[in-house]
Amino acid sequence: MTMPLIHPQALVDPRAELADDVEVGAFSIIGAQVRVGAGSVIGPHVILTGDTTLGRNNRIFQFCSIGEISQDKKYGGEPVTTTIGDNNTIREYVTIHAGTAQDRGDTQIGDNNWLLAYTHIAHDCVVGDHTVFSNGAQLSGHVHVGDYATMGGFSGVHQHCRIGAHAMVAGGSIIVQDVPPYMMVAGYPAKPAGVNSEGLRRRGFSAEDIQAIRRAYKTLYREGLTLREAREKIAQETSPFPVLEILLHFLEAEGRGIVR
Numbered sequence: 001m002t003m004p005l006i007h008p009q010a011l012v013d014p015r016a017e018l019a020d021d022v023e024v025g026a027f028s029i030i031g032a033q034v035r036v037g038a039g040s041v042i043g044p045h046v047i048l049t050g051d052t053t054l055g056r057n058n059r060i061f062q063f064c065s066i067g068e069i070s071q072d073k074k075y076g077g078e079p080v081t082t083t084i085g086d087n088n089t090i091r092e093y094v095t096i097h098a099g100t101a102q103d104r105g106d107t108q109i110g111d112n113n114w115l116l117a118y119t120h121i122a123h124d125c126v127v128g129d130h131t132v133f134s135n136g137a138q139l140s141g142h143v144h145v146g147d148y149a150t151m152g153g154f155s156g157v158h159q160h161c162r163i164g165a166h167a168m169v170a171g172g173s174i175i176v177q178d179v180p181p182y183m184m185v186a187g188y189p190a191k192p193a194g195v196n197s198e199g200l201r202r203r204g205f206s207a208e209d210i211q212a213i214r215r216a217y218k219t220l221y222r223e224g225l226t227l228r229e230a231r232e233k234i235a236q237e238t239s240p241f242p243v244l245e246i247l248l249h250f251l252e253a254e255g256r257g258i259v260r
C-alpha cells in the first residue's frame with residue numbers, strides 16, 4: 001500500500017482524504033473537509049480549505065487558495081462547498097471561493113480546464129469543461145461559463161452573467177451582459193466582435209456548421225431584429241444545423257440580456 005507523498009513541512013489535517021498517490025508540497029495547508037483524488041499534485045504554499053473536493057489528476061501550483069469562504073457580506077457561516085473535477089491545471093495565485101446559501105451553495109469547476117495565474121473564481125460560479133482562463137481573468141459571483149469558452153487576460157465578468165460554450169472574451173474586456181455561445185466579444189463594456197471561427201475549426205466544427213453560426217450572428221446583430229424575432233428566425237435553421245440548438249437554448253434562458 002502506497003501513501004500520499006506529503007512534504008514534512010506541509011500541514012495536512014488527519015481527517016482530510018487524500019488518494020494514495022497524491023503529492024503535497026512544502027508549506028501547503030490542507031483542511032479537515034478536503035478530499036483530493038488520485039494522481040493530483042498540490043504544489044508548495046497552497047491552501048485547500050472548507051468542504052472542498054478535487055477530482056483526479058489535478059495540478060495545483062504554488063500560492064493558490066481554494067475553498068475559502070466567499071467575499072459576499074451576506075455569507076453567515078452556512079455549510080457550503082467547492083467542487084472541482086478532473087485533469088485541471090490551476091496556476092500560481094489562483095483563488096476559488098466556496099458557494100453561498102443565497103444561491104446553489106457550491107462553486108463548481110468541471111474537467112480539463114486551464115486556469116492561469118491570478119485567475120479568480122468567485123462564489124457560486126459554474127465553470128464547464130475545457131475552458132481557458134488567461135492570466136488575471138476574474139469572475140464575480142454566480143457566473144456560469146460554458147464548455148470550451150476562452151477568457152482573455154485581465155477580463156472581468158459582472159455577477160450573474162453567462163458566458164456561452166465556445167465563446168471567446170478578448171483580453172481586458174468587461175462583461176456586463178451574457179455572451180452567447182460561439183461568439184467573440186471585446187471592449188469595456190464588451191460588444192460583439194464576430195464568430196469564434198478559428199476556435200471552432202480547431203475543435204472540428206465543419207465549414208457548413210461554422211457558416212450556419214455566422215448566419216445566426218448576422219441575424220442577432222446585423223438585421224435590426226428584436227431578440228424575439230432573431231430567436232424565431234434562428235429556430236428555423238436548427239433542423240438542418242443542430243449545432244444551433246445550443247445557441248437557441250442559451251437565448252431562450254433567462255439572464256441579464258445578451259451583449260448587443
